[in-house]
Amino acid sequence: MGKKVTVVGAGFYGSTTAQRLAEYDIFDTVVLTDIIDGKPAGLALDMNQSRPIEGFETKVVGVTTGPNGEGYEAIEGSDVVVVTAGLPRKPGMSRMDLLEVNAKIVRQVAENIAKYAPNAVVIVVSNPVDEMTALAQIATQFPKNRVFGQAGVLDTARFTNSIAETLGVPVKSVKALTLGSHGDTMVPVPSRCTVDGKPLSDLLPAEKIEELVVRTRNGGAEVVALLKTGSAYYAPSAAAARMAKAVVEDSGEVMPVCAWVDGEYGISGVYLGVEAELGAQGIKKVVEDKLTDTELAGLKEAAEAVRAKQADVASL
Ligand SMILES: NC(=O)c1ccc[n+]([C@@H]2O[C@H](COP(=O)([O-])OP(=O)(O)OC[C@H]3O[C@@H](n4cnc5c(N)ncnc54)[C@H](O)[C@@H]3O)[C@@H](O)[C@H]2O)c1
Ligand SMILES: O=C(O)C[C@H](O)C(=O)O
Secondary structure, eight states, X not given: OOOEEEEEOOSHHHHHHHHHHHHHTOOSEEEEEESSTTHHHHHHHHHHTTHHHHTOOOEEEEEEOOTTSTTGGGGTTOSEEEEOOSOOOOTTOOGGGGHHHHHHHHXXXXXXXXXXXXXXXXXXXXXXXXXXXXXXXXXXXXXXXXXXXXXXXXXXXXXXXXXXXXXXXXXXXXXXXXXXXXXXXXXXXXXXXXXXXEEGGGTSOHHHHHHHHHHHHTHHHHHHHHHSSSOOOHHHHHHHHHHHHHHHTTOOOEEEEEEEEEXXXXXXXXXXXXXXXXXXXXXXXXXXXXXXXXXHHHHHHHHHHHHHHXXXXXXX
């Protein structure tokens, strides 16, 4: 049977994700939904008209959904659903300021996914993503491996880009990693950064590396401050689309994602940014690797920070 992916939310993040997924040309159908009348259908028509130019056959279908789940039949049979529905922050706001408003949206979306696409793998991007991922799992009641969040691929890409720009080397030569939360307790991992196989610490002084770490942690806010009206979507959509591709292709690729952690790194019972192997059932396994004592302490601190918030989301 042909592969099908749904993107919920046809804003900046959702529409760029849908276009990237369609251009991969590995799906029969990309469904794009939103609550705004006409917007998903208009965007789908526009994307389909790019098919002869970009040379892909995937069909994009745009659907407006109603407050009681009207229109959700369109997502039936989706292999993957990417949840982008929700407000973005504006300058001066933290992602956590979106908690209550986006929880209402994500809960409603997740309940409809459970009803209409009960076998789907769910990738959550709506912010605050660590908490919205936990909420989506609670609201769908899907196994925890089938619900995970997008943050680490994006944060790692930002770290990688800054390292490449600083050293004036191709991004391809840089390997970097970011774990932890998608917030103040993000854990960029310099000990896992190399350039052409050389440790980053051989190429840059500690103060410069720390500057890049801080910039990575503030990467989302840096874009928000420039855009003023919303948040980043080109790099974020590239991240979510790659994750969805790894799932449908059952690729086994290891990526940093917001996954359910159950004993790895001595941490249990929390959705947290860790490396994981992705496949048809979502998370195949969390991959534990060596961290320095400081990095491990940072990861544990992140776990406790998100655990406290995730405990509250069920009641939102
Ligand atoms: N995890 C990450 O790394 C990351 C990165 C960037 C953005 N984000 C988050 O992604 C979300 C979307 O960002 P954006 O830039 O696309 O915002 P946007 O405002 O452009 O789009 C959001 C869309 O969601 C729609 N929506 C609202 N309620 C809905 C519902 N119940 N069902 C379906 N659609 C609904 C809105 O109508 C709107 O079109 C935000 O919460 C943002 O913070 C996360
Ligand atoms: O920073 C934001 O609010 C959006 C997103 O989480 C990002 O990191 O770009």
